[in-house]
Amino acid sequence: MVLRYLRDVVTLKLDTSRCIGCGMCVNVCPHAVFRLESRIVTIADRDACMECGACAKNCPTSALSVQAGVGCLTAIIRGALSGGEPDCDCSSGSSCC
Template identity: 45%
Template sequence: MVNKRELKLQPGWCKSCGICVAFCPKHVLELGENGVVIAHREECILCGQCEKRCPDYAVYIEEEEADNLWVKLY
């Protein structure tokens, strides 16, 4: 099994404090009109700084188990 990690948001929980934006070392998050948005997902290194700092648990890293696919070549 391989763990797949992805940055996620709960927009309804965000109060637009900007703490996660300030602590993101890669500037992935931005403060939008309705709260935080993932503006540059491709830059995310999944360090968890945003998740650790968010007082409302609106930003988090989700882990999913994915089957590791192996291809047999004959």
């Protein structure tokens, strides 16, 4: 059973004209959002994006941009209360590695 979050909400953007087809985004994406086709990357599964920011950080030509952050209720509440950005202040082990 595939778990999917909300439709049409993520801030992921790809500027195809800057893509050099290195495939780094395909490598780092934990949710198989990208597909490399004939030396250029396409966003194949946009709604699977969790905005972790790994692709934009590792894109050598800055072809990718995303407003990265944690999809965490507590972090957003904490950020709202302190008047700043969402602040993740826990080392919760959602993944242990």
